[in-house]
Amino acid sequence: MDARRVRRVLAALAAMAITTVVAACGGGGGGTEAASSGGSAPAEVRLGFFPNITHATALIGVEKGLYAKHLGPGTTLKTSTFNAGPAAIEALFAGAIDATYVGPNPAINAWAKSKGQAIKIVAGAASGGxxxxxxxxxxxxxxxxxxxxxxxxxxxxxxxxxxxxxxxxxxxxxxxxxxxxxxxxxxxxxxxxxxxxxxxxxxxxxxxxxxxxxxxxxxxxxxxxxxxxxxxQFVITHLIVRQQFAKEHPDTVKKLIEAHVEANDYIASDPAGAETTANAALEKLTGKPLKPEVLDAAFKNITFTNDPIASSLVASADHAVKVGLLEPVDLNGIYDLKILNEVLAAKGQQPVPDK
Structure with missing residues (x-):
């Protein structure tokens, strides 16, 4: 099945699945913080991201086996790649993925369409670029x-x-x-x-x-x-999870975030190695690596950060409303950074705000 047909199928599924997603999530919208226990580890975690340097956190996490390491031998990582955020959100609503790296506006749209029931932003990833x-x-x-x-x-x-x-x-x-x-x-x-x-x-x-x-x-x-x-500074990429998945598997979400933070630490500590690793991942995904001059320029234009730069998300929502692509939406509760800040604290790093 070609990519265009896949997207059409996902779009059709999304129209039906969003009601199911909302019903399954319940009325509280509590995300990972609502879980009362660690939950059982799922057999599979389905993670989405883009073959873009702005998603280098995911590229590196997959290529270096960081997600697999943190998830452990009992859970398999399955990845899906997308060209842009709306397609990733369609897949999430259709139940095809559990978490995805995505930009601010698709996350806002997902929050708005599900009335705050479908997703939570659990970490920042990149600014600029x-x-x-x-x-x-x-x-x-x-x-x-x-x-x-x-x-x-x-x-x-x-x-x-x-x-x-x-x-x-x-x-x-x-x-x-x-x-x-x-x-x-x-x-x-x-x-x-x-x-x-x-x-x-x-x-x-x-x-x-x-x-x-x-x-x-x-x-x-x-x-x-x-x-x-x-x-x-503005958010270009952050990590979101399905609320139902987070409620059922909070320990697994924590493991994803641990891998995410380790990937960003690697980018900060070894930029040259990070470029090489990300390019190897891109070659596997697209069949062709980036030229060195393109790769170097792209990395220099991006700041990789665990901070989701929440203020820019609010502004992005306002911009989408003004151009007629979004109805006014209350974003209160869209972030759940509790686990991220626990992971950062364990590594001796500063917490990040959700405002």
Missing amino acids: VFLVVKPEIKSIEDLKGKKIATPQLGNTQDVALRYLLQEKGIKTDTKGGGEVSIVPQENSLTLQTFATGDIDGAWVPEPFASRLIKESGGKVLIDERDLWPNG
Whole structure:
């Protein structure tokens, strides 16, 4: 079954499964903190992530066997990769995965659609590493009028960021590719081709795709998203879990988070080794490793952190509301960082806030 058909099937399942998810989670929305005991270890943990450098925590955790080590011999890790967050959320709602690395806006949408019953954010993963890359002749935001700009998927984090920026500049768009700037949601691998052929004029994409557009096709950075946020910090990737899975298997969630923290520690202590490890994982997933200059540039543009940078999540939700892709939503309770902070404390590291 090809990837497009898989996504269509998951989307259909999601429409039916979300009701089941909400019912199974109950009314409390308590996440891991509601569990009264450690629960039995599941035979399998299904983890999602993207083949992006912004998901290097997951790439490294899988490649170095950190998840398998912490989960132990009684539990098998099964992984799934996605192009963008909405597809990962569809899989989570359909019960196809238990946890996933994802960006802020899909997590917000999952929280909103399930009325706070389906997911919890349990750790941060990465900040930065997102750019609007355009053809050299485009000098300003105004120059985007009449142009085609790609994003990974309608409603994903980069899609919302682009639509919000254009709206703030008084430039009209719509969800069907119309308006003064035509926004074209497409898979990042396709964006590499369409930018090279001139079928699109730019793209708001995460690493390593931004660096590849620059180094392989002569693109230039028009917007570094870090410049749009206080102190240049915003969440681009965090780890979420299904609430029902967390209630049934809190000890397993803790093991996932222990592996997650160890992966981020490895990135901080050995950046060169982390680059090599992440590239090996990408080669296995995509069939082709990144060129050294692309890999190095991509890693330099990202800060890997256990802090979910909660304030930026709230702002992202506000942006999605303003561009018409989200109804106003109360995010109170979306974080459950209790286990993360226990893991950090055991390692002598500072806790991270959920506000």
